[in-house]
Amino acid sequence: MADTKEETTAVSPRAGRKAAKLAKEIRAFGKEHGGVEGQIAHIGQAGTRIVLVGEDGGWGDLVAPTHAIAQQAAEQAGLTLHDEFDGEFAAKVVTGPYEWTRMAGIQLGGPANA
Numbered sequence: 816m817a818d819t820k821e822e823t824t825a826v827s828p829r830a831g832r833k834a835a836k837l838a839k840e841i842r843a844f845g846k847e848h849g850g851v852e853g854q855i856a857h858i859g860q861a862g863t864r865i866v867l868v869g870e871d872g873g874w875g876d877l878v879a880p881t882h883a884i885a886q887q888a889a890e891q892a893g894l895t896l897h898d899e900f901d902g903e904f905a906a907k908v909v910t911g912p913y914e915w916t917r918m919a920g921i922q923l924g925g926p927a928n929a
Contacts, residue, residue: 830884837877837888841867848873852895855885866900872909
């Protein structure tokens with residue numbers, strides 16, 4: 816009989832509403848991008864990140880307060896989850912000038928985005 820605090824939090828009414836809201840956002844992203852896959856990653860006290868990658872290469876993320884809520888949202892949305900953001904999954908992401916400027920340009924002294 817494993818009853819952890821995280822599992823209890825996931826079934827609270829507030830957690831259920833948060834998971835439902837995240838699931839709605841995941842489904843909307845998938846509709847906009849021709850389908851969606853994802854990966855869940857703990858990001859410390861800030862919570863858990865749900866990384867989304869669309870079939871068209873578009874990407875984004877959402878943050879859930881707990882791993883349990885992120886997992887519940889993914890399940891409600893029917894999100895296919897990857898264990899890791901590995902090479903094959905990462906290769907689906909399409910980046911453009913904005914991402915290159917933000918991810919590399921600032922660190923390398925490149926131009927900042929307006």
